[in-house]
Each structure stands twice: as C-alpha cells, then as structure tokens.
Amino acid sequence: MSTCENIDSGSINQVRYGCALGAFHSVVAIPGAMPIAHCGPGCVDKQYMSLDFYNGFQGGGRSGGAVIPSTNLQEEDVIFGGAKRLQELIEATLKIIKADLFVVLNGCIGELVGDDVGAVVEEFQKQGVPIVNAETGGFKGNNFIGHEIVVKAIIDQFVDKYAAKNVKRQKGLINVWSELPFQNTFWRGDFNELKRILEGAGFQVNILFGNGSGGIEEWKRIPEAQFNLVVSPWLGLSIAQHLQDKYGQPYLHLPVLPIGAGQTAEFLHKVVAFAGIDSKQADEFITTEEREYYYYLEHFTDFYAEYWWGLPSSYAVIGDSTYNLALNKFLVTQLGLLPVKQIITDNPPQIYRDKIRSEYKNLDSDVSAEVSFLEDGYRINDLLQHLNYGHKPPIIFGTTWERDTTKKLGGSIVEVGFPASYEVVLNKKYIGYRGALSLLEKIFTTIISKSA
Amino acid sequence: MKEKINLDMPEVQPREQRLGTIIAWDGDIDELHRQSDFIGRAGCDRNAACKLCELRGPFSQGSVCSEQMVECQAGNVRDAVLIQHAPIGCGAGQVPYNSIYRNGLAMRGHKVENIRIINTNLSEDDVVFGAADKLRMAIDDAWTRYKPKAIFIATSCATGIIGEDVDSIAREKQEELNIPVIPMACEGFRSKHWSTGFDATQHGILRQIVNNHPHKQEDLVNVINLWGSDVFTPMLANLNLRVNYVIDLASVDDLARMSEAAATVGFCYTLSSYLAAALEEHFGVPEVKAPMPYGFAGTDAWLRELARITHREELAEKYIKAEHARVHPRIAELKKKLKGVKGYVATGSAYSHGLIQVLRELEVKVNGSLVFHHDPVYDSGDEQEDSLGHLLKHYGNVENFHVSNRQQYQLYAFLQKVHPDFMLIRHNGLAPLASRLGIPAAPLGDEHIAIGYQGIINLGETILDILARKKYHDSIKKHVTLPYTDWWLKQEDAYILAR
Numbered sequence: 001m002s003t004c005e006n007i008d009s010g011s012i013n014q015v016r017y018g019c020a021l022g023a024f025h026s027v028v029a030i031p032g033a034m035p036i037a038h039c040g041p042g043c044v045d046k047q048y049m050s051l052d053f054y055n056g057f058q059g060g061g062r063s064g065g066a067v068i069p070s071t072n073l074q075e076e077d078v079i080f081g082g083a084k085r086l087q088e089l090i091e092a093t094l095k096i097i098k099a100d101l102f103v104v105l106n107g108c109i110g111e112l113v114g115d116d117v118g119a120v121v122e123e124f125q126k127q128g129v130p131i132v133n134a135e136t137g138g139f140k141g142n143n144f145i146g147h148e149i150v151v152k153a154i155i156d157q158f159v160d161k162y163a164a165k166n167v168k169r170q171k172g173l174i175n176v177w178s179e180l181p182f183q184n185t186f187w188r189g190d191f192n193e194l195k196r197i198l199e200g201a202g203f204q205v206n207i208l209f210g211n212g213s214g215g216i217e218e219w220k221r222i223p224e225a226q227f228n229l230v231v232s233p234w235l236g237l238s239i240a241q242h243l244q245d246k247y248g249q250p251y252l253h254l255p256v257l258p259i260g261a262g263q264t265a266e267f268l269h270k271v272v273a274f275a276g277i278d279s280k281q282a283d284e285f286i287t288t289e290e291r292e293y294y295y296y297l298e299h300f301t302d303f304y305a306e307y308w309w310g311l312p313s314s315y316a317v318i319g320d321s322t323y324n325l326a327l328n329k330f331l332v333t334q335l336g337l338l339p340v341k342q343i344i345t346d347n348p349p350q351i352y353r354d355k356i357r358s359e360y361k362n363l364d365s366d367v368s369a370e371v372s373f374l375e376d377g378y379r380i381n382d383l384l385q386h387l388n389y390g391h392k393p394p395i396i397f398g399t400t401w402e403r404d405t406t407k408k409l410g411g412s413i414v415e416v417g418f419p420a421s422y423e424v425v426l427n428k429k430y431i432g433y434r435g436a437l438s439l440l441e442k443i444f445t446t447i448i449s450k451s452a
Numbered sequence: 453m454k455e456k457i458n459l460d461m462p463e464v465q466p467r468e469q470r471l472g473t474i475i476a477w478d479g480d481i482d483e484l485h486r487q488s489d490f491i492g493r494a495g496c497d498r499n500a501a502c503k504l505c506e507l508r509g510p511f512s513q514g515s516v517c518s519e520q521m522v523e524c525q526a527g528n529v530r531d532a533v534l535i536q537h538a539p540i541g542c543g544a545g546q547v548p549y550n551s552i553y554r555n556g557l558a559m560r561g562h563k564v565e566n567i568r569i570i571n572t573n574l575s576e577d578d579v580v581f582g583a584a585d586k587l588r589m590a591i592d593d594a595w596t597r598y599k600p601k602a603i604f605i606a607t608s609c610a611t612g613i614i615g616e617d618v619d620s621i622a623r624e625k626q627e628e629l630n631i632p633v634i635p636m637a638c639e640g641f642r643s644k645h646w647s648t649g650f651d652a653t654q655h656g657i658l659r660q661i662v663n664n665h666p667h668k669q670e671d672l673v674n675v676i677n678l679w680g681s682d683v684f685t686p687m688l689a690n691l692n693l694r695v696n697y698v699i700d701l702a703s704v705d706d707l708a709r710m711s712e713a714a715a716t717v718g719f720c721y722t723l724s725s726y727l728a729a730a731l732e733e734h735f736g737v738p739e740v741k742a743p744m745p746y747g748f749a750g751t752d753a754w755l756r757e758l759a760r761i762t763h764r765e766e767l768a769e770k771y772i773k774a775e776h777a778r779v780h781p782r783i784a785e786l787k788k789k790l791k792g793v794k795g796y797v798a799t800g801s802a803y804s805h806g807l808i809q810v811l812r813e814l815e816v817k818v819n820g821s822l823v824f825h826h827d828p829v830y831d832s833g834d835e836q837e838d839s840l841g842h843l844l845k846h847y848g849n850v851e852n853f854h855v856s857n858r859q860q861y862q863l864y865a866f867l868q869k870v871h872p873d874f875m876l877i878r879h880n881g882l883a884p885l886a887s888r889l890g891i892p893a894a895p896l897g898d899e900h901i902a903i904g905y906q907g908i909i910n911l912g913e914t915i916l917d918i919l920a921r922k923k924y925h926d927s928i929k930k931h932v933t934l935p936y937t938d939w940w941l942k943q944e945d946a947y948i949l950a951r
Contacts, residue, residue: 008589008593009572009586009589009590009592009593010572010573010575010586010589011535011570011571011572011573011586011589011590011593012540012543012570012571012573013546013568013569013570013571013593014546014550014566015540015543015544015546015547015571017540018540018541018544019539019540019541019542019543019544020541021541022541022544034935037514040517040609040639040640040641041514041515041516041517041640041641041644041646042514042515042516042517042518042519042520042545042640042646043514043517043541043640044513044514045514045515045516045517045520045880045881046517046520046541046542046544046545047541047544048514049544049545049547049548049880050544050545050546050547050548051544051547053548053880054547054548054550054551055547059884060884062932062933062934062935063935065880065881065884066513066514066858066860066880066881066882066884066885067513067860067861067935068513068514069511069512069513069514070512070513070514070515071512072512072514072515073609073640073641074641074644075641075642077641078609078612078613078641088510089510089511089512091510092509092510092511092949093511095511095937095939095940095949096511096861096936096937096939096940097935097936097937097940098935098936098937099935107541108539108541108579108608108609108610108613109609109610109613109641112579112609112610112613112614113613137539137576138539138540138541138542138610139539139540139574139575139576139578139579139610140576142540377566378570378593378597400547400550400551401550401566403566404564404565404566418547419547419550419551421547421550421551
C-alpha cells in the first residue's frame with residue numbers, strides 16, 4: 001500500500017482529503033454523468049457535505065449532493081450480501097434518473113463483505129447500458145487515489161467501448177489531467193482558465209471535467225488526442241501512463257500548474273514545443289495576455305511598492321501538492337515573498353516524493369523551500385506554531401483548519417484548499433493570467449482588512 | 453408495562469427495536485396517528501405486536517448515518533475528544549461538523565476553536581488484520597494532545613464488519629487514563645435511521661459520565677438541544693430556573709451534573725427521547741412530559757408542566773400572561789402579512805410536528821409535510837409526549853403527510869400535490885430541489901428559532917424574508933433542468949416503486 005504512509009499512529013485529525021469513494025465527485029464533475037454509490041447510508045452525504053458543501057459551498061449541481069442514488073446498506077445486506085440490493089437500485093435508477101453515463105462506486109461495506117459488483121454491473125453493460133464499475137472501498141486510500149481508479153474505470157469500461165474506431169490522432173488535441181475536481185475548491189474556475197490559455201495558444205482541449213467539458217462525447221474522444229498533458233506533481237500520472245500503455249498515446253508531465261504571466265508563458269512554451277505545433281499563435285496570445293496582465297499589475301504596483309504599513313513577506317502553504325507547488329512558484333518568482341515551510345497534505349505515493357521535494361529546491365535561482373509531508377492537522381498546526389517567521393506575522397495559505405493557528409500567530413489566513421469553509425466560490429480562479437489577478441486581490445485584501 | 457431503559461448493555465438498542473421506528477410511509481396525520489397507537493404501543497412489546505406498515509422500494513438516494521449524529525453530539529462536547537475508529541472516509545464528517553461547531557461556539561459566546569475528532573485512518577491491511585493497536589494509539593494521541601475529560605469512540609461500518617473489540621480496549625484505556633473512555637456502537641448499517649446515533653451517544657454518556665451521587669439543584673434544568681441560540685436562559689429565568697444545555701457545546705462536567713437537575717426538557721422528542729427518559733428512570737430527574745414548546749397551546753402546557761415539577765406555578769402563570777400580551781399584537785400583524793400563504797415542512801420527525809403548530813398559529817396554510825422518519829412512540833411512553841396527537845388535536849389534520857428519509861426524488865411528487873409558497877427545512881438535501889422548482893426554503897440551522905412565544909414571531913419574520921427571495925428561485929427555475937426522467941416527473945405517487 002503506497003497510499004497510507006503516515007508516521008506514528010497514522011491517525012488523522014482535521015482531515016484534508018476524503019476517501020476513495022469520495023471520488024464520486026470526479027463523476028459529478030463530468031457533465032451528464034451520474035454516480036451510483038454502493039455503500040452505507042451516510043457515506044455519500046459525508047463526502048458531499050465535506051468535499052463539496054463546506055468547501056467553498058460549491059454545490060452539487062445536477063448530479064451531486066442528495067441526488068446521488070445509493071444502496072444505503074443495512075444489517076441484512078452485510079449479513080447476506082448486498083449485490084441483489086445493488087442490482088435493484090441500478091434498475092430503478094435507470095427508470096428515475098436521466099444521465100449519459102452511470103458510474104457505480106463500491107464502498108467499504110461492499111468490498112468487505114465481498115459483493116461482486118463487477119458481475120452486477122456487467123449484466124447491465126451487456127444490455128448496452130452506459131455504466132461502469134469502480135472499486136473504491138474507503139480503506140483503499142484517499143479520493144486522489146479514488147479519482148485515478150474512477151477515471152481508469154471509465155476509460156476501460158466506457159471510452160474504450162464507445163469511442164469511434166480507427167480514428168487518427170489529431171495533432172494539437174490534448175487531454176488535460178490536473179487538479180482534483182471539488183477537492184480543489186477553485187477547480188471550476190481553474191479548469192476554465194487552463195482551457196482558455198491552451199486554446200489561446202492554438203490547441204484543442206479535452207478538459208474532461210467541469211463546465212467547459214463536452215461531457216461523455218468529449219471523453220469518447222480521449223483516444224484521438226495527440227497526447228496527454230499532466231499538470232500536477234503526481235495526480236494523473238498513472239492515468240497518462242495507462243493511456244500510453246493502452247493507446248500508445250504519449251504524455252507530457254509538467255509538475256507546475258502555472259500562476260501568473262511568467263509561469264504561464266513558460267508553461268505554454270513547453271506544451272507547444274512538445275506538441276511540435278507552430279508557436280506563432282502561442283506567442284501572439286502570450287503578448288496579448290501579458291499586455292492585459294501587466295496593465296493591472298502596473299496599477300497594483302503603487303500599493304505593493306508603498307503601502308504605508310508595509311506588507312508581510314514570510315509565508316507557509318499547507319495544501320495538496322498541485323496547489324502547494326503552484327502557489328510557491330508564483331509567490332516566490334512573481335512577488336518575491338519568502339517561504340518558511342511548505343506542508344504537502346495529499347499523501348502523494350512514496351515514489352513521487354523525492355521528485356516533489358526537488359521541485360522546491362529550485363523554486364527560483366536564489367530561493368528554495370523546505371517541504372514536509374503531513375496529513376494530521378494536529379501535527380501540522382503544531383509545526384506551524386513553532387516556526388520562525390521573522391519580525392512580521394506570516395501569511396498562511398491553508399485551510400479552515402489553520403484559522404486558529406493563524407490567529408494565534410497574528411497572521412493572515414488565505415483559504416486556498418480543502419476545507420475552505422469560510423469561502424463562497426463560484427467561478428473564481430487562482431491560476432493562469434486571470435487567476436493570478438484574483439489571487440493578488442484575495443491575498444492583499446485579506447492582509448489589509450485585518451489591520452483595523 | 454413499559455420496559456425500563458437498559459443501561460447495562462454496552463450497545464444501545466436501535467430505534468426500530470425500541471420504538472418501532474419507520475422510514476417510509478404515505479398518508480395523513482390522522483391515519484398515521486391511528487396506526488402509531490402511541491398508548492397501545494407504549495404498553496406492549498414494541499418489537500412484535502404493533503407494527504406500522506412501512507413501504508420499501510428499490511430506489512434510494514444517499515441518506516444519513518448514525519455515526520454522523522455521534523459526531524454532531526459527542527464530537528461537540530467542549531473538553532472531550534471523539535475518536536472515529538474508521539477508514540478515512542468517515543473522517544470527512546469532521547469538516548461540516550467543525551464549521552457548525554465553530555459557529556455554534558461563537559453564537560453561544562464560547563471561545564471559537566476547531567473540533568477535536570481523531571480518525572484512526574484504517575487501511576486495507578487494518579481491515580484484514582485488525583487495528584486494535586491503532587485505536588490504542590489514537591486514544592494515546594487524544595490524551596497527550598488535549599488532556600480531555602472524556603474520550604468517546606465511534607465505531608464504523610468497517611470495524612463492525614471486521615469485528616473490532618472496541619469495548620474491551622475502551623475499558624482497558626479507561627482504567628489506564630482514569631477518565632471515561634466511552635465506546636458507542638453507531639455503525640451506519642446498524643439502524644435504518646440515523647437518529648439511533650443520538651441514542652448511542654446518550655447511552656454512552658448515561659453509562660459512563662452522568663454522576664451517580666448527585667447533589668440535587670432544585671433550580672437547574674437540563675435542556676437537551678444542539679447548537680441553537682440561547683433562548684432558554686432568558687425564558688427560564690422568568691421561572692427562577694437555570695439552564696444546563698446538553699449535549700452539544702456542553703462540557704463533560706455539564707454532562708455529569710445532568711443527574712443533579714430538577715427537570716429535563718427538550719426542543720424535539722426525536723432528539724431528547726432516550727436521554728430524558730433514562731435520566732428519569734435511572735437518576736430520578738423528572739422529564740417534562742408535555743407537548744413541545746411550539747405555538748401558544750404547546751408552550752403554555754410545556755411551561756405549566758415544567759412549573760409544576762419545579763414548584764413555580766405562580767411565576768409561570770405570570771410569565772405566560774405577560775408573554776401572551778407582549779406577542780399578540782406583532783403576531784396579529786404577521787398574520788395579516790402571511791394571509792393566504794402556504795407552507796411545507798420537511799424536517800426531522802417531532803420537530804416537524806412543532807413547526808406545523810407554529811405555522812398554524814400564524815394562520816399559514818399547511819397541507820403537506822415530510823419527516824425523515826417516524827417514531828410511533830417515545831421512550832417514556834407517556835401520552836403527554838404524543839407530539840403527533842397534540843398536533844392533530846389542537847391544530848387539525850395535515851392531509852399529505854409523508855415519511856421519507858431525505859429522498860429528494862420523492863419530494864418532487866409531494867410538492868406537485870401541495871404547491872407551497874415556501875418550505876421549512878433543517879437537514880441539507882431537499883431545499884436544492886425546491887429551489888429549482890421556484891420554492892424558497894428557510895433553513896432552521898438554529899433549532900431554537902421557533903421555540904416559545906417569541907418563536908412564533910421569529911418564524912413569521914423568517915418566512916417573510918424568504919418569501920422575498922422567491923425572485924432568485926424563480927430565475928433558477930427558468931434556467932435549469934432536473935436530473936429526473938420524464939416518466940418519474942409524471943408520477944403522482946412518490947411510492948409507486950414500493951407498492
């Protein structure tokens with residue numbers, strides 16, 4: 001098991017991720033898809049209220065929250081098995097719920113009592129129902145791991161079956177794998193911006209999740225893409241690897257999700273170079289975007305250069321590896337802030353950890369940062385309270401769990417990740433060109449609004 | 453004779469076994485009251501003789517589990533720690549309950565801080581080989597980190613299935629640490645209704661925290677509630693009574709001193725049934741057996757019964773008279789403004805009975821309601837607690853009354869029948885559908901909002917606020933489609949698949 005490598009007791013206070021079943025949110029994120037949960041009566045509600053509701057109050061939309069069909073398993077199902085119950089639920093779901101794709105997620109109970117969910121689902125697949133089965137028992141790992149299980153299940157049991165046969169790869173078409181939907185509070189806005197900048201640079205984009213996705217028709221075009229683009233330190237890599245094995249589709253791995261003009265231009269240049277397309281459109285796009293970006297930064301400069309009371313410099317980021325690294329790159333290279341300690345909370349599989357650490361060794365030519373991999377909130381907050389932030393209290397980029405510590409330190413809390421229970425988020429984004437501007441507004445409004 | 457609550461058992465008996473609880477039913481209050489047979493059931497073997505016809509269909513949407521209720525009670529005791537012996541998924545509940553806990557602390561004037569719940573984070577190996585040592589280590593973590601006055605342990609579906617012996621580890625650690633270490637059997641699959649989770653917490657507290665040698669305090673009243681705003685302190689001050697709020701936001705000492713109180717009251721029998729009855733049977737603290745304090749009739753009777761038990765009849769009469777006079781003019785204004793308005797109540801069971809009473813005091817029309825479950829009787833078995841009967845007798849029938857365990861797909865059909873102007877809700881999951889149909893909902897997160905005489909005014913004003921928001925909901929209605937099939941949306945009978 002590579003996913004549960006905590007030191008000491010391994011107990012977790014102040015959770016920073018859900019369980020593998022919580023990856024039903026990745027299904028909810030695909031327009032037209034509907035999860036079906038085979039689990040206890042509270043599992044769906046818990047994951048929803050946590051990862052979705054009290055995390056930016058994102059909302060379930062059409063296929064989330066209390067809409068999700070669930071077997072709500074009872075004692076008799078535990079004793080006699082719940083496969084029959086699942087079968088009748090799926091039958092009834094097909095009568096009651098409208099969706100283009102159903103994804104059955106198996107939880108702890110089904111996996112422990114040994115329900116053969118695969119066999120139940122297969123019967124429906126044989127009848128031509130667009131339905132897949134994902135084994136996501138909560139003890140198997142967190143929702144990051146669950147996400148990869150769910151995506152691979154959809155690829156193997158749906159995309160592979162329904163995709164057009166013998167179509168040629170399309171140059172310039174990319175499948176994008178990046179943040180974890182819903183877990184990342186700002187994923188909706190971020191995915192839109194990611195799509196916008198890639199399209200601006202001349203690509204066609206299968207963004208696959210969120211409002212900008214074409215739903216299952218887009219998923220069916222996954223095999224047509226020229227390559228897979230993984231924009232995160234590790235999440236999605238095993239999916240890209242899987243697609244490479246399956247379709248011989250190459251992938252480009254860029255660990256840094258770009259925030260701000262510098263990172264975004266670098267990002268686009270790398271993607272263009274890998275794709276081997278003409279860079280003219282990308283160059284023009286970057287020029288236009290930078291004109292807009294620096295128009296606002298020029299005006300922001302008055303504040304940043306001479307705000308009467310000065311502004312804090314030291315900071316710590318507490319978050320999943322994707323956002324943690326992205327924020328660090330931006331804060332160091334664009335703003336010249338000083339990293340004190342960076343805490344990565346998504347429990348990346350061990351094999352990726354050295355690589356992640358090395359990214360922080362070279363945040364910029366003159367700046368590196370120390371990284372800790374921690375998931376237990378008690379230890380995280382204990383650590384934060386005993387760091388030396390210098391003469392001014394720090395900016396803490398964290399979660400709701402860090403509010404008390406930040407208050408004790410006299411610092412400013414910017415809630416950038418799960419759980420962000422004191423943020424209301426619609427399409428706010430923190431990445432790319434436009435997201436960077438929102439992020440600047442958020443950081444400095446937070447800092448100065450606590451001054452009086 | 454009614455059986456006494458058994459506190460010798462380590463595990464609480466689920467509600468369906470104690471009370472005959474059901475989670476699906478279709479009809480009206482008149483019929484439900486008849487089938488419930490509160491008095492007959494109170495005196496008979498509740499497992500066998502008198503059964504309500506419960507509907508059971510193949511379709512269900514994600515509901516709520518007992519462990520969540522344990523988190524929202526045991527997890528909210530201020531100087532205790534709750535351990536979830538469970539895979540990490542159960543830990544997701546820490547997030548919503550932290551937000552609610554923090555806001556509740558702020559509302560009641562306590563220091564705001566994060567909730568203290570520790571999850572043992574069971575892995576695949578643990579569910580194969582067992583995780584007794586993980587639980588021991590988590591208990592040690594709780595102790596070294598927080599020095600709590602009590603440690604609660606919630607079980608989970610996973611530990612229930614693999615057969616973890618939580619009880620003996622709790623006993624061992626209790627001896628070692630010399631504080632109550634309280635196991636609570638709350639596996640989600642163990643009961644068909646999550647309110648068993650309330651009882652599991654209360655059972656553990658009664659067994660291991662409540663003081664067995666109390667010094668009685670004749671002016672102390674236990675108020676069994678959740679996070680609601682402090683309306684009871686000023687109200688009971690008129691009777692020279694002091695409030696001991698339990699279980700949420702209480703300290704372990706507050707819980708221990710429940711046995712010292714002169715009486716126990718609640719805002720909802722669904723929540724308070726087990727604890728209040730057991731405090732009376734095992735600790736001699738009388739439960740106020742009266743209609744719940746909603747609307748004039750309910751509040752009058754509730755205050756009088758509390759006054760009778762605590763010997764403060766004169767003070768109560770004075771207070772009742774003054775309050776009637778104070779609230780009548782504003783209620784008259786509200787009635788005018790709410791004339792012709794139709795409301796729908798979709799909440800927990802007994803709470804709905806209370807809210808309908810308040811709505812009818814305001815002359816708001818209520819011809820439909822859904823409750824998440826129905827208890828045909830409460831633990832005391834006392835007829836005075838027949839909340840459904842009180843509603844029926846004093847405020848009349850509700851023609852469309854449904855038991856539906858947070859099943860959003862059924863709500864659609866219910867609403868088509870009654871077309872309300874607004875809804876009252878408490879738990880999440882139903883208002884999002886109502887909104888998409890252009891119906892605004894008032895979430896009563898502060899459960900005390902409708903209590904007592906002032907509660908009638910509060911609720912009336914809340915309704916006016918949300919009726920104004922209909923504009924938002926109407927615009928949403930025009931721009932979204934529902935995830936349900938046309939076939940389903942045409943069904944008039946929400947239980948068609950269950951018949």
